[in-house]
Amino acid sequence: xxxxxxxxxxxxxxxxxxxxxxxxxxxxxxxxxxxxxxxxxxxxxxxxxxxxxxxxxxxxxxxxxxxxxxxxxxxxxxxxxxxxxxxxxxxxxxxxxxxxxxxxxxxxxxxxxxxxxxxxxxxxxxxxxxxxxxxxxxxxxxxxxxxxxxxxxxxxxxxxxxxxxxxxxxxxxxxxxxxxxxxxxxxxxxxxxxxxxxxxxxxxxxxxxxxxxxxxxxxxxxxxxxxxxxxxxxxxxxxxxxxxxxxxxxxxxxxxxxxxxxxxxxxxxxxxxxxxxxxxxxxxxxxxxxxxxxxxxxxxxxxxxxxxxxxxxxxxxxxxxxxxxxxxxxxxxxxxxxxxxxxxxxxxxxxxxxxxxxxxxxxxxxxxxxxxxxxxxxxxxxxxxxxxxxxxxxxxxxxxxxxxxxxxxxxxxxxxxxxxxxxxxxxxxxxxxxxxxxxxxxxxxxxxxxxxxxxxxxxxxxxxxxxxxxxxxxxxxxxxxxxxxxxxxxxxxxxxxxxxxxxxxxxxxxxxxxxxxxxxxxxxxxxxxxxxxxxxxxxxxxxxxxxxxxxxxx
Amino acid sequence: xxxxxxxxxxxxxxxxxxxxxxxxxxxxxxxxxxxxxxxxxxxxxxxxxxxxxxxxxxxxxxxxxxxxxxxxxxxxxxxxxxxxxxxxxxxxxxxxxxxxxxxxxxxxxxxxxxxxxxxxxxxxxxxxxxxxxxxxxxxxxxxxxxxxxxxxxxxxxxxxxxxxxxxxxxxx
Numbered sequence: 098x099x100x101x102x103x104x105x106x107x108x109x110x111x112x113x114x115x116x117x118x119x120x121x122x123x124x125x126x127x128x129x130x131x132x133x134x135x136x137x138x139x140x141x142x143x144x145x146x147x148x149x150x151x152x153x154x155x156x157x158x159x160x161x162x163x164x165x166x167x168x169x170x171x172x173x174x175x176x177x178x179x180x181x182x183x184x185x186x187x188x189x190x191x192x193x194x195x196x197x198x199x200x201x202x203x204x205x206x207x208x209x210x211x212x213x214x215x216x217x218x219x220x221x222x223x224x225x226x227x228x229x230x231x232x233x234x235x236x237x238x239x240x241x242x243x244x245x246x247x248x249x250x251x252x253x254x255x256x257x258x259x260x261x262x263x264x265x266x267x268x269x270x271x272x273x274x275x276x277x278x279x280x281x282x283x284x285x286x287x288x289x290x291x292x293x294x295x296x297x298x299x300x301x302x303x304x305x306x307x308x309x310x311x312x313x314x315x316x317x318x319x320x321x322x323x324x325x326x327x328x329x330x331x332x333x334x335x336x337x338x339x340x341x342x343x344x345x346x347x348x349x350x351x352x353x354x355x356x357x358x359x360x361x362x363x364x365x366x367x368x369x370x371x372x373x374x375x376x377x378x379x380x381x382x383x384x385x386x387x388x389x390x391x392x393x394x395x396x397x398x399x400x401x402x403x404x405x406x407x408x409x410x411x412x413x414x415x416x417x418x419x420x421x422x423x424x425x426x427x428x429x430x431x432x433x434x435x436x437x438x439x440x441x442x443x444x445x446x447x448x449x450x451x452x453x454x455x456x457x458x459x460x461x462x463x464x465x466x467x468x469x470x471x472x473x474x475x476x477x478x479x480x481x482x483x484x485x486x487x488x489x490x491x492x493x494x495x496x497x498x499x500x501x502x503x504x505x506x507x508x509x510x511x512x513x514x515x516x517x518x519x520x521x522x523x524x525x526x527x528x529x530x531x532x533x534x535x536x537x538x539x540x541x542x543x544x545x546x547x548x549x550x551x552x553x554x555x556x557x558x559x560x561x562x563x564x565x566x567x568x569x570x571x572x573x574x575x576x577x578x579x580x581x582x583x584x585x586x587x588x589x590x591x592x593x594x595x596x597x598x599x600x601x602x603x604x605x606x607x608x609x610x611x612x613x614x615x616x617x618x619x620x621x622x623x624x625x626x627x628x629x630x631x632x633x634x635x636x637x638x639x640x641x642x643x644x645x646x647x648x649x650x651x
Numbered sequence: 652x653x654x655x656x657x658x659x660x661x662x663x664x665x666x667x668x669x670x671x672x673x674x675x676x677x678x679x680x681x682x683x684x685x686x687x688x689x690x691x692x693x694x695x696x697x698x699x700x701x702x703x704x705x706x707x708x709x710x711x712x713x714x715x716x717x718x719x720x721x722x723x724x725x726x727x728x729x730x731x732x733x734x735x736x737x738x739x740x741x742x743x744x745x746x747x748x749x750x751x752x753x754x755x756x757x758x759x760x761x762x763x764x765x766x767x768x769x770x771x772x773x774x775x776x777x778x779x780x781x782x783x784x785x786x787x788x789x790x791x792x793x794x795x796x797x798x799x800x801x802x803x804x805x806x807x808x809x810x811x812x813x814x815x816x817x818x819x820x821x822x823x
Contacts, residue, residue: 140786143797177786313743315783350689350726351782353795389689391724394780408682408712410723469744469785476786507743541785543743557746561780567723 107244107369110378112256115247122248129167131207132186135195136236137170138322139354140476146170146181149195156200166207172323174236176223177476184236193217222492223474228455230463231439232479235323240358243365246326252371254445258334259379267338268294271441273449275461280306280397280434281509281538282614283460283527289431292421293339296429301341303332304425304432306402307348307355310394311510312561314541316465317435319477321348321355324439325362329385331438333372334445336383339431344385347402351392360387394511394565398613399424399432401567412567413613434539436465456482460526470507470543471497480525487521490544501546505629509538511558511565512618514625515551534625536618551630552637555623556584562619573616576607580623590637597638601627657704666694667705674709681712688721697728725780733768733775735813737793737806742781744788753789754778756803761810774813 109115126132135141135150153168174182179193185206192215195203202212219225229235238245246252258267272287293301305328309317321328332344348356363385366372374382388406395401396411399420405411406425424430440462444452453461460482466489469475473495480489486506490496497503505515514535516523523529527537545554563577583600586592604620604627611617627634661667673690677683687710691702698721707714721727739745739754757763757776768775784790787799793809 139782139797140784140799143784143787143790143799180786309783310780312741312746312781313785314781315785318783351779389686390726391685391689392726392780393724405685406682408680408684408686408720409716410720467783467785469788470747475744475788510743541743543747543785545747549747554747557743565780 105244109247109252109369109371112260112377115252115256118244119248119250122244126167126245126248130165131167131188133166133168133183133203134171134186134237135169135183136172136174136181137240138173138319139352140173140177141181142354144181145197146195148197149181149183149200152197152200153203156204160204162204162207169239171237172235172240173232173319173477175227175232175477176217176474178474179217182217182236189219191217191219221495223476223478223495226484226488226493227479228463228481229479230443230452230455231320231327231436231465232323232477233443234327235319238324240323240325241361243326243362243369243371246324250446251326251442252330254442255330255333255337255371256377258337258445259377259381264294264338264340267334267445270449271338271444274440274444274452275449275456276437276440276444276452277460277527278434279436279440279464279539281512281536283537286433286437289421289433290335290338292419293341293429293431296422298429300343300428301339302425302428302430303336303339303341303344304402304406304430305332305344305346305435305438306397306399306432307346307352307359307435308390308396308402309349309352309435309539310397310565311512311539311541313467313469313507313510313543314539315467316477316540318349318352318355319467320435320439320465321352321359325355325359326366327439327442328359328435329362329366329372331441332385333376333383334441335431335433335438337381339429341431342382342384344383345388345406345425346385347388347390347396347406349392350389356387356389363387393567394561395567395613395615398615401613402432403430410567412569413615415612436540457524457526459528464525464537464540466540466542468494468542468544471501471546471549472544473498482526483524485522485524486516489525489542490521494544497544497546501548504545504547504549505551507535507543507545507554507622508541509536509618509621510541511561512536512614512621513538514621515545515554515629516625517629534628535621550588551626551633552584552587555626556581556588558622559584559619562615566615566619570610570612570616572607572610573612573619576603576611576616577619579603580607580620584623587634587637590640592634592638594638597634657701659701661705669694670702670705671709674706679710681710683710684712684717684720685724688717688727692727696732697730699729699731730768734773734816735794736775736777737791737809738777738779738782739765740780740782740784740788740790740792741778742783742785742788744785745781745790748788750789750801753791753801753803753806757806757810760807769814771814773816774810 183192190211268290276286277283393411396405398413401411401413420430465479559581563581566573568574707717763776765778789801790799
């Protein structure tokens with residue numbers, strides 16, 4: 098962003114000071130008659146939203162409007178397909194696909210009313226059907242401004258935890274909320290915290306896993322680009338609960354904008370004494386360091402991630418011992434995903450019961466999904482658990498483009514599977530997805546139409562797992578290679594029944610004997626496509642045998 | 652066996668001072684290795700033997716370990732890159748929406764495979780595992796900027812522009 102938002106030097110030691118910042122920031126914002134906000138997350142920036150922002154500020158300056166109109170960049174508004182997106186408040190006008198040429202039209206809107214050509218209704222199901230917890234600030238606050246986060250209720254959860262609750266109360270609240278790990282595994286967050294809290298050591302660590310490696314997933318990137326302080330607050334609360342005073346964020350180097358905003362947010366929080374020693378005048382100290390990943394999918398696995406932070410090759414080790422007992426530098430370590438931490442502050446602010454009221458019996462709360470592939474409304478969505486796939490694909494997603502026919506939706510990336518049409522009315526929660534042979538995963542949802550070959554999709558994911566295998570254990574290193582070669586035969590229609598049987602056997606072997614999650618889950622895309630789209634495997638074999646017969650006849 | 656002697660004088664290039672600053676910031680501990688390699692790549696564009704020699708002479712890490720780490724991670728480049736780089740995203744959404752065809756076209760039209768650089772040193776082609784711009788699939792990162800909704804024509808136009816550039820800065 099060209100116009101750096103003013104971040105006045107603030108220091109927050111007490112609740113009153115926190116409220117002062119919130120009130121004065123709100124006052125400042127309320128002084129403006131109009132607010133024009135434009136998305137400056139990576140998706141919209143690649144469509145030049147940063148240049149539109151610049152031009153808008155210049156245009157408004159020329160017209161002498163800057164005193165009454167606030168113009169700023171904000172985080173992701175969700176509907177990436179129609180970007181760059183721009184909002185005008187309090188009018189509540191949403192524009193899509195804005196360009197530098199539209200600057201005059203946008204500024205005219207304040208006097209003349211909305212321009213029909215650019216207008217996008219917020220009444221469409223894409224916006225109506227969502228429920229925002231993690232993304233509540235995304236698209237409303239300036240991600241580079243700490244005061245704006247505080248004005249939106251930020252750091253109140255941390256204050257409450259530190260001054261009104263003991264570490265056990267915090268953990269109880271998280272347990273009560275029913276929150277489960279959003280990185281894909283779905284392990285109960287409260288339980289994980291208890292284990293680390295109980296571990297006997299005076300040095301412990303908190304790690305935020307932002308190594309979002311699943312191809313087709315960009316939830317963590319958007320959260321960090323749109324509302325980084327939320328993750329910092331969640332980590333600090335976790336640190337207090339488990340007894341850690343040092344945190345690390347392990348983030349992909351491929352997300353430069355997210356890295357930049359996160360580092361800036363950490364610096365602002367430190368300057369404001371919201372990180373560092375004696376936070377809110379208590380005895381609690383907490384600091385956060387950023388560690389850059391370097392492009393290894395396997396580093397999403399906890400023990401590999403720890404090895405990488407220690408400066409080594411990202412190779413997993415057998416568990417147990419789990420990181421909760423023996424983690425970073427041999428100390429008890431809590432590892433949670435970005436989205437998990439992003440849920441913590443609202444849980445502390447509103448209470449665990451409030452959170453537990455959202456979602457289903459087993460899967461509480463909301464889930465952020467990255468909707469992509471052959472679908473009208475690609476973008477970032479947040480929905481309550483238990484919503485059906487049909488609602489996601491057809492209502493929120495707007496269905497498939499150009500009258501294409503739905504074939505499957507892929508969740509969980511290379512560790513997940515494909516859900517065919519007959520399960521469209523199934524609720525989206527951890528258990529239901531597992532029942533049909535896929536996983537929640539971190540939240541990538543790729544919609545495929547009937548032009549996609551499922552054998553090809555299976556080969557694509559196997560190629561991924563093959564090249565990302567760290568090479569430590571043989572079932573994964575050799576197995577993924579062999580399965581890839583077999584799948585390649587199917588794609589090239591040279592496979593035989595023997596190849597088919599071998600593939601089934603290798604899936605079983607790799608699944609049951611690999612060391613870590615990468616290898617154990619690598620066969621999932623093959624198993625699920627073999628189950629639901631077996632005819633495609635059969636077809637490529639059949640034709641091949643026919644071809645062989647033909648050759649013999651000649 | 653001692654590591655091969657470096658073929659450069661580290662005192663003449665100020666960039667090594669910045670590399671050293673990263674190591675200092677991390678207390679010259681073994682876990683500074685990956686952060687330091689990031690700094691090297693940022694400054695030099697790639698990591699070569701001289702860089703590894705420099706880093707391992709300051710950190711308590713053996714050259715073989717450092718080479719192991721540098722080659723383990725996809726993000727680290729061990730060869731000099733071209734003047735321009737184009738990283739095609741090979742994430743799922745981009746794959747479904749035609750990223751593969753774009754790679755094939757570059758292969759056929761410019762005889763360039765991922766990881767290679769054109770003979771004139773102008774353009775390097777890389778692939779990247781999902782840049783998180785799935786909403787704009789197929790996408791690529793061209794000289795650090797994300798470009799979405801790619802077509803074969805767009806890629807060709809960009810490549811042709813890059814390759815037609817005069818070598819005016821080469822003499823520097």
